[in-house]
Amino acid sequence: MINKYRWWELCLIYTGMLIFLAFVLAPFVEAFKVSLRPLDGLFSIPYRFLDDDMTFAAYREMWTNVPNLLRYMVNSFFIACSVTVLALLCIVPAAYSFARFEYRGRDSMLGAFLAINMVGAAVLIIPLYKLMLTLGLLNSYASMIIPGAAFSVPTGIFLMRSYFLRIPKELEEAAYVDGASRLYTLWRVILPVSLPGMMVVAIATFITAYAQQFLFALTFNSRDELKPLPVGLYDFFGHQQVRWNELMAASLIGIAPVLIVYIFLQKYIVDGLTSGAVKE
Amino acid sequence: MSERADTYDATAADPDGGLSARIDWFPYLLLLPAFFLVATIVAWPLVETFRLSFTDASMRGEEFIGFENYVEIFDDDFTEVIQRTFIWMFASVGLKVLLGIFGAVLLNAAIPGRVIFRILVMPPWIVPIAIGVFMWGWMYNGQFGMISGLGQNIGILDGPFEFLGYQTSAFIATIVTDVWIGTPLVAIYLLAAMQSIPTELYEAAWTDGAGRFYRFRRITLPLIAPSVATMALLSAIWTFNSFDIIWILTEGGPRGATTTMIIDTYKTAISRFRYGEGAARAVMILICLSLFAACYLGLLSRLQKRGKA
Numbered sequence: 001m002i003n004k005y006r007w008w009e010l011c012l013i014y015t016g017m018l019i020f021l022a023f024v025l026a027p028f029v030e031a032f033k034v035s036l037r038p039l040d041g042l043f044s045i046p047y048r049f050l051d052d053d054m055t056f057a058a059y060r061e062m063w064t065n066v067p068n069l070l071r072y073m074v075n076s077f078f079i080a081c082s083v084t085v086l087a088l089l090c091i092v093p094a095a096y097s098f099a100r101f102e103y104r105g106r107d108s109m110l111g112a113f114l115a116i117n118m119v120g121a122a123v124l125i126i127p128l129y130k131l132m133l134t135l136g137l138l139n140s141y142a143s144m145i146i147p148g149a150a151f152s153v154p155t156g157i158f159l160m161r162s163y164f165l166r167i168p169k170e171l172e173e174a175a176y177v178d179g180a181s182r183l184y185t186l187w188r189v190i191l192p193v194s195l196p197g198m199m200v201v202a203i204a205t206f207i208t209a210y211a212q213q214f215l216f217a218l219t220f221n222s223r224d225e226l227k228p229l230p231v232g233l234y235d236f237f238g239h240q241q242v243r244w245n246e247l248m249a250a251s252l253i254g255i256a257p258v259l260i261v262y263i264f265l266q267k268y269i270v271d272g273l274t275s276g277a278v279k280e
Numbered sequence: 281m282s283e284r285a286d287t288y289d290a291t292a293a294d295p296d297g298g299l300s301a302r303i304d305w306f307p308y309l310l311l312l313p314a315f316f317l318v319a320t321i322v323a324w325p326l327v328e329t330f331r332l333s334f335t336d337a338s339m340r341g342e343e344f345i346g347f348e349n350y351v352e353i354f355d356d357d358f359t360e361v362i363q364r365t366f367i368w369m370f371a372s373v374g375l376k377v378l379l380g381i382f383g384a385v386l387l388n389a390a391i392p393g394r395v396i397f398r399i400l401v402m403p404p405w406i407v408p409i410a411i412g413v414f415m416w417g418w419m420y421n422g423q424f425g426m427i428s429g430l431g432q433n434i435g436i437l438d439g440p441f442e443f444l445g446y447q448t449s450a451f452i453a454t455i456v457t458d459v460w461i462g463t464p465l466v467a468i469y470l471l472a473a474m475q476s477i478p479t480e481l482y483e484a485a486w487t488d489g490a491g492r493f494y495r496f497r498r499i500t501l502p503l504i505a506p507s508v509a510t511m512a513l514l515s516a517i518w519t520f521n522s523f524d525i526i527w528i529l530t531e532g533g534p535r536g537a538t539t540t541m542i543i544d545t546y547k548t549a550i551s552r553f554r555y556g557e558g559a560a561r562a563v564m565i566l567i568c569l570s571l572f573a574a575c576y577l578g579l580l581s582r583l584q585k586r587g588k589a
Binding site for chain 2: 125
């Protein structure tokens, strides 16, 4: 009853949604349109949404014009996966420690992680560059994976900690009564039941790692065969006459994997994004 | 396990108890990997940035020069950069929050099709930032981009307009792109806050004859206010730190019109190899960030107090 809308309210809501979606989706639609145009046919005045000379040529030609395109995509995927694994290895035990134990310095350390979360990667780029140089990691996958993981650890700890807090402690107590050690309890009792939470954190970390691989790759890596997709495309198309149709085709192919992951897992993603926050 | 505390108390675990109880290393051990990674990649560079800011470090080496970098900063147009950064951030965050509330209200409406709407709003946040920015780069293209093209068709523009070629329009363009990327998250976050409001409140108000707008203003808005504040602050921190969008669209140009503190720092340190001067700029950023941090912690403790009362 309360949610019954009058006809003009419905009109208003749907109009609002359309405007909102137009803003959100316009660049995608436009990118798709551009990817379907021949390069010399791109520039038409007056502006039209549809043309009669549409072609999939750009999707074919980009593979030859951008020789390392496939490599960039594989790199992007590989880097994001590695970041996620490394980050989870750090996040899960730390979050468990913060959620379940009381010890000296716990709250201040939790606060330190919170504070560090605010420092953007670009602020620390100078010492990071020197660090990578000293460790001999410049121009390696590690230079993109390790910082990527480090900057996703604090957020992950907060998400995962709020998940652990929701698991009843009776589970551990029962295990201790049975004489299990704490490590065994964590490994065999807690981790299995917290798999869904770890999945959420893993997905959120992966998407962030995939979305934000630009700065480290731009600064720490100049080897073309190691570049992730965003930097590969940025460097390739930045240094010559921009072949917009191919750039857009490559961009759309590049975002397809995350969009597919998102469509299948969107419920978990949205839960993950909001769970640590709404609970207060 | 006779005591049932909220958490497992490591100091009470020792059966001998007392002040001389041995330290239980297990919880610290669990923290070790995260601690090691964050200490190496974030904490140490933080300290190193401070140290470097007092040197003239460059490719050639470094020497201690005291506060010279800081004095020099303000000789340039750095005050302008600070001003610009804050205008950029406030405009962007303000728009994100307004649009986010608008989006959350729409997403919350109980109408057919809202599931699809929820799926379709998220992509700007999901796709790699750089790729979203490439798309906007085309949209802003003066000759043939969508905005210029549509503007000419409708008759607002009387010729091609290169949005990234002029100072004011480039500044606005970077804000619009940042808002595009940031709004979905704000909307989803505020939607979650709206959905945690008990429906009884609305029903009671409805029985009393309160209209939809009145219920929004008197129930929804006050109850999501803490979430709005939290999100605005977080969003301010992220926007302040934002690098990719401006760098890809304009690299800080034209003629410095989109150079924020982050871009300025990167340019000085990485493009021009002046590590010391760059570090001093980075310290200025850290000072601004610690202001945000203070606000954030203050906000959190106020919210917690209110939650407990």
